[in-house]
Amino acid sequence: MPTKTYHNLPEEKRLQIEKAAIAEFAANPLQSASINAIVRDAGIAKGSFYQYFEDIGDLHAHILSIIYQKKLEVINSLPLGSTNLDTFRYLRRVLQAAVEFQLRHPDLARIERFHRLNSNHLSSVDPETGERISGDGRFHAFLTQGILHDDIATWVDVDMAAFMLEIIEGGIAPYLVERIDDKAPEVASGRLSSDYDRTTQDLFDNLMDILEAGLARDPQIRKDFYSK
Amino acid sequence: MPTKTYHNLPEEKRLQIEKAAIAEFAANPLQSASINAIVRDAGIAKGSFYQYFEDIGDLHAHILSIIYQKKLEVINSLPLGSTNLDTFRYLRRVLQAAVEFQLRHPDLARIERFHRLNSNHLSSVDPETGERISGDGRFHAFLTQGILHDDIATWVDVDMAAFMLEIIEGGIAPYLVERIDDKAPEVASGRLSSDYDRTTQDLFDNLMDILEAGLARDPQIRKDFYSK
């Protein structure tokens, strides 16, 4: 973790360093990122870098923590923040957050994808129950709850489906943004989710409908919507 | 592309070089891979490398072509190679090939994942029709055909679903292999798909059932299978 000295820095300087680091990590994965490039871009001396961070891995971990924090901000900024979402509204919200994050912070999203590829922790095994848990466990819990609420089919293998959702979450955002760009570049470059145009919303709904039809105990496919 | 000199090399030497290159590219993505390491491992002189390849990107492209070739071999080695597969049998076959490839050539699969992350070609636009085509177009064609045959729901956004299948194909294999390892390490380390144990087969079926339920016009969920 960054040193006390780093935390004492004026915010402006910290932001400068973080900005340079984000640019470097978005262009090069950790293995080939250059400290020299970062200090050059940030306008600090090489020696200062080592007063702030142990090594480049230390800085990278710090940037990752910023990413998680920004992600939380995005999630909390979404509408429909009520705590009592039904199963598939919750899933929609999580995936929407991923798209929104990609829109607002494409560099950070890219760094996160680099990181995911290089960290081999696909899943872990709960030491108490011996149960396998994919990724960070969010989707695992979501599916388990969904089954309890009779929303998700009981035959679904919870952990495998959780992993599937995890990779969809991680991979679909750049694609949707690319298609948004096609139709409405002005949306892609800066505005909020409430400004999504109709096409984008439809596209997102389509994905959700596929997932819901695949997972739901009693799928409510919106035939009326699609038949018009 | 590799020079004529390289193609004239005795096969043994070529294989040595390719083996060293694969090891290096599996450990480091292209950006941070080292020519020095490759020539050291392959037991050739640095100068020879430049008689065979333009640069490291040239070698990397050559390895990618080997990967696609090996992938074809895996696909063709699968049972049920009949040309008249119904829609979801075809999809099952494609995904099974991805898992099989991960089992047989984990290094090559890893190199391919690295490559996919770094190449930003999520999708392309057909210059004639203006239609957007995800990835290499296989899934796009699959879904279009599936709709024509009344197997896939007409409301599915073909290209988005194609992209979804693409990322599932690319991401699910390591996970399935990890779970296979859990249950039957001896299967993971070398035997063929026909030796998959029952658990593995069930897991794979479960994924297919989710996808089929999500995409099919008239899903045939095997309730009898899961209720037993």
Next chain:
DNA sequence: GTACAATATGACCGGTCAGTCATACCACCC
């Protein structure tokens, strides 16, 4: 002012990198 600690600096070190090139080797023909 002085004293002292915290912080900032960039020249410098040993190492590795990609890429070059003069030289050596080898197979074949005359």
Next chain:
DNA sequence: GGGTGGTATGACTGACCGGTCATATTGTAC
């Protein structure tokens, strides 16, 4: 033998790398 074209070699170059450290600067307390 000599000549020729294809191939192999590894020392070398200049650039960049991560990391160090003696020195300089700044902040603070008195």
